[in-house]
Amino acid sequence: MGVPTAPVVTQRFQELVKTISWKKGMPKQRFTFIPHPVAGRPPELCNQYVRGKDPLTGKPIVEEFVAALTNPLTAEEKKTGFLMRDPQPRLLEPNTPTALIDLFEKNGWTDGLPIILPTEERVANMLKGTSHKPDEIVGTMRPSPPHEAWEFNVEMVAANAVMAGAKPEYLPVILALSSTGVTSLFSSTTSFARMAVVNGPIIAEIDMNGGIGAMSPLNKANATIGRAWTLISRNLGGGAIPGQTYLGSQGNNLNYNNICFPEKEDKLPAGWKPFSEQKGFKRGESAISTFTGWEIVHGALGMGGNKEGLARAVARYSTGAYRQVTLLLDPIVANDYKELHGFQTKEALSEWLLKNTPSPAQGYWRDHPDQMKQAKSGVEPFATWLKYPEGALIPASSLRPEVPVEIIVVGGETNAFMQMGDFRHVSTASVDKWR
Amino acid sequence: MFLAVISIIGNALAAEESKVTVVNPRGTPPPIRLVPMAPRLDTLDGKTIYVINIGFGDTFLPEVQKVMAEKYPKTNWIFRRKAGRDYFDDDPKLWAEIKEKGHGMIMGVGH
Numbered sequence: 047m048g049v050p051t052a053p054v055v056t057q058r059f060q061e062l063v064k065t066i067s068w069k070k071g072m073p074k075q076r077f078t079f080i081p082h083p084v085a086g087r088p089p090e091l092c093n094q095y096v097r098g099k100d101p102l103t104g105k106p107i108v109e110e111f112v113a114a115l116t117n118p119l120t121a122e123e124k125k126t127g128f129l130m131r132d133p134q135p136r137l138l139e140p141n142t143p144t145a146l147i148d149l150f151e152k153n154g155w156t157d158g159l160p161i162i163l164p165t166e167e168r169v170a171n172m173l174k175g176t177s178h179k180p181d182e183i184v185g186t187m188r189p190s191p192p193h194e195a196w197e198f199n200v201e202m203v204a205a206n207a208v209m210a211g212a213k214p215e216y217l218p219v220i221l222a223l224s225s226t227g228v229t230s231l232f233s234s235t236t237s238f239a240r241m242a243v244v245n246g247p248i249i250a251e252i253d254m255n256g257g258i259g260a261m262s263p264l265n266k267a268n269a270t271i272g273r274a275w276t277l278i279s280r281n282l283g284g285g286a287i288p289g290q291t292y293l294g295s296q297g298n299n300l301n302y303n304n305i306c307f308p309e310k311e312d313k314l315p316a317g318w319k320p321f322s323e324q325k326g327f328k329r330g331e332s333a334i335s336t337f338t339g340w341e342i343v344h345g346a347l348g349m350g351g352n353k354e355g356l357a358r359a360v361a362r363y364s365t366g367a368y369r370q371v372t373l374l375l376d377p378i379v380a381n382d383y384k385e386l387h388g389f390q391t392k393e394a395l396s397e398w399l400l401k402n403t404p405s406p407a408q409g410y411w412r413d414h415p416d417q418m419k420q421a422k423s424g425v426e427p428f429a430t431w432l433k434y435p436e437g438a439l440i441p442a443s444s445l446r447p448e449v450p451v452e453i454i455v456v457g458g459e460t461n462a463f464m465q466m467g468d469f470r471h472v473s474t475a476s477v478d479k480w481r
Numbered sequence: 482m483f484l485a486v487i488s489i490i491g492n493a494l495a496a497e498e499s500k501v502t503v504v505n506p507r508g509t510p511p512p513i514r515l516v517p518m519a520p521r522l523d524t525l526d527g528k529t530i531y532v533i534n535i536g537f538g539d540t541f542l543p544e545v546q547k548v549m550a551e552k553y554p555k556t557n558w559i560f561r562r563k564a565g566r567d568y569f570d571d572d573p574k575l576w577a578e579i580k581e582k583g584h585g586m587i588m589g590v591g592h
Contacts, residue, residue, distance in 0.1 A: 047576060050519045050585040054545070063590070071516040085538035092544040108552055111545075115530070115585045116522050129513040140500040155506055169504045187508070191569055198508035205504040282508035 052114035056082035057101050065290040069194050074123045076114035078107055136201075137166070154286060156209070157276050157302065164205035172204040175217030176480055180204070185225045187283030189233035189291040198224070198282035206281055210274035215252050216267055219244060219334055220274045221480035226473040228336045229279040230304045231286050237294030239340055241305040241372070241469055242272060243454055245322035246332030248477050249308040256310035258458025261374075261465075263303070272306025298340065305342065310455050313377035315384040318392050321454050325474040332477035337372060337452070339469030353387050353395075357403045360451070363468050364444045365409020370470035371399075371445070376457035379464045396451040404439035407431070413444050528584040529557040533575070535590055536563060542589045549587075559583075 055063050057079040067075040079102045080095050100107055138146070146163055150156050162168065173180055180201035188195040200221065207220045223242060232238040244254055255265035263269055280286040311320050322333035345359045363371040375383070389395040411418050411432075421428035431440045445451065452471050457463070522528060532549070534542035539562070546560040564572040579586055 047580055048519045049579055049583060050521050052585070052587045054587060054589050059590075069513060071514045072518060073515075074518070080541070083538070084541040087538065087540055089540045089544055092541040093548065095541065096544050096548040108548065111549065111587055112525065112553075115587075116525065118521055119518055123518045125515050126517055127515050129515060131510045131512060134507050134509050135505055138503050138505050140502045142498040142500055144498060146501070146503055150506070163501065164504045164506055165501050166504060194511055194513065196508035196510050201504060202506065202508055205506045209506060277506070281506045284508065284510055 050115050052076060052078060052111045054078045054080060054107075054111070056080055056084055058082035060102060061289040062293065066192050068129070070192070071129070073129075074120070076110075076117075078110040078114065079103070080107065150209075155277075155281055157273065157280070159273075159302075161209040161277075162211055164208040168208045169201060169204050172208050172212070172214050172217055173201065175204075175214030176200065176221060178221070178480060184221055185227045187224070187227050187229050187279065187285075189229055189231060189279075189283060189285035193233070193284060193291060195227075196282060196284040198278075202282055203278060206277040207270075207274050210270045210277050211266070212270040212274055213252070213266070216271055216274075218332075218477050218480040219248060219252070219267075219271050220278070222334045222475040222477045223271070223275055223336070224278050224282065225480070226334075226336050226475045228338075228472055229283045229285055230275045230301055231279040231283070231292055232338070233285060233291055233293050235293045235295050236340065237296050237298040238338055239298045239300035239305070239342075239467075239469075240275070241300075241337035241339065241467075242275060242307075243321055243335045243337070244271075244306075244308040244332070244477070245311065245320045245327070245335070246477065247330065248332035249311065254308040256308040256456050257313075258460060260307040260310070260456045260458070261305060268307050269303060272303035275304050275306070276301055300342070305337075307456055310377055310457060313380075313459070314455050315377075315381050317390050318380065318384065318455065321452070322474055324392065325471070327474065327476070333474050334477055335474040336472045337469040338472050339370070339372065339467050342374070342465050342467040342469075345464050345466055353383070353389075353398065353402075356383075357399060358439065360399055360403045360445075360466065361406060361439055363466070364403045364405050365413050368468060368470070369413070369444055369446050370449045370468055372452040372454065372467055372469040372471075374457075374465040374467075375453060375455050376459060376461065376463050377455055378457075378459050378462045380453075380455045382462065392453040396453060399443075399451045400445050400447055401443055403443045403445055404441050405444040407434045407438045407440050408436055410440045410442065410444055522585055525553055525585075526555040529559060529582055531579050531583045531586040532558060532560045533579075533586055533588045534560070534562045535588065536565065536570075542587075545587060545589070 063077055067073050079100050081101055100110055143163055178200045182200045184198055184203055186195035186197050203221055203224045207217055230240040252267045254267045285291045309321050327333045360371050383389045383395055417428050421432040449470055532542050532546040543560055546558050550558045
């Protein structure tokens with residue numbers, strides 16, 4: 047922009063802003079630091095902070111603002127050109143397996159669990175799972191938009207697939223997942239989770255499990271494909287350095303495997319499409335879909351289901367910052383919604399929920415300031431709704447029409463259970479392209 | 482005696498662990514293009530400085546504007562909240578306004 051700027055940030059993010067400034071090509075930005083946190087702090091306290099001292103430098107904050115805007119630039123601050131990165135050799139220096147595992151762990155190249163070393167032989171064997179050349183570029187990935195994107199090729203993905211314990215026949219799925227460029231370790235203080243859902247003939251070919259225990263650690267393909275996504279996000283996506291390229295305050299345990307499973311396609315109710323077909327792929331094509339969210343919760347609604355009960359359960363996701371929900375229905379539940387409630391397609395159930403999911407009162411008023419004004423002016427039904435006690439459900443949906451309620455059928459029909467989470471669909475990629 | 486022999490054999494085996502070559506599991510980070518910082522102001526007097534909150538906490542940056550206006554009354558301090566829900570959302574209209582009317586800015590990021 048060419049406008050002199052004095053950036054100010056809370057002291058907790060000192061390391062982060064130094065890293066980002068470097069990555070944005072302005073490594074000497076003149077930051078002022080203030081106490082952490084400031085979100086939700088009263089104005090009086092913030093006023094004291096402004097009149098106080100930078101907790102890191104000990105200098106008055108006001109003076110630092112002025113200095114940042116008026117002190118002449120140094121030669122370092124005027125520099126142009128490039129900051130070159132250390133070259134990445136294709137092979138590491140030969141060493142004993144014990145020493146190499148130690149190296150991988152010390153450098154943060156693992157997820158903390160034991161890995162299989164990606165020896166040349168193992169990676170060559172893994173590459174038999176695809177017809178693509180080892181040096182073909184698969185894509186780029188970054189921990190979050192402020193960070194630079196790292197580039198990676200087929201062999202690099204294969205090396206991480208070996209580390210995760212995957213078999214060569216899983217490689218097309220892992221390459222497809224990598225090609226989306228979606229990191230599983232998104233760098234946000236809110237600690238995102240990810241989900242990966244596989245559709246198509248590849249499910250049977252590599253023996254993935256969409257039945258009993260599909261989301262439990264019971265199946266090698268489900269487990270290692272999901273794990274590979276996290277290793278790839280660390281090693282090929284430039285992520286997972288706490289404080290720099292990973293900021294999740296509490297982290298998210300779902301990232302170990304990223305809820306990786308196939309849809310139970312052979313148990314879909316007649317007329318309900320596989321998820322990939324909903325996203326434009328043909329029946330018979332194999333594809334993998336990525337989702338972003340934070341949590342998964344159980345919803346035991348009982349045999350026979352109850353669409354109003356489902357809508358009330360979904361209501362927990364209908365207000366707030368993201369207003370997004372994905373349902374994971376056991377085939378029993380899916381069939382109930384079709385046979386007992388008449389939802390002939392996933393889309394019909396999704397649209398019904400978009401229209402009929404009620405909204406928790408507090409969140410509804412936050413998300414609908416115009417309706418709040420009408421309520422205060424006595425306009426009905428808003429005026430009546432405004433009298434509802436805190437925690438009550440308002441009979442109006444706050445779900446966003448542009449973010450569909452996604453529905454996936456998964457499970458082994460041992461109970462009429464379902465799960466749901468604040469996930470939304472991000473991307474779907476062809477697995478067949480990477481065979 | 483027996484345990485000592487076992488220990489010696491074990492140490493010998495560890496010492497003989499053969500070396501292997503592994504593929505580097507790391508991707509390729511791009512070079513970083515350096516961006517020179519904007520020239521600084523010779524004085525704040527008579528200048529317009531924007532105080533921008535990009536969206537984390539709504540109480541701190543307004544106080545910056547108040548305190549700076551009190552301490553530097555010859556400067557025009559303007560507070561603005563960037564449009565959008567969070568820090569990912571761009572606000573080209575605001576950036577254009579600052580470029581046209583402003584001489585500098587204080588921008589608040591982080592929680």
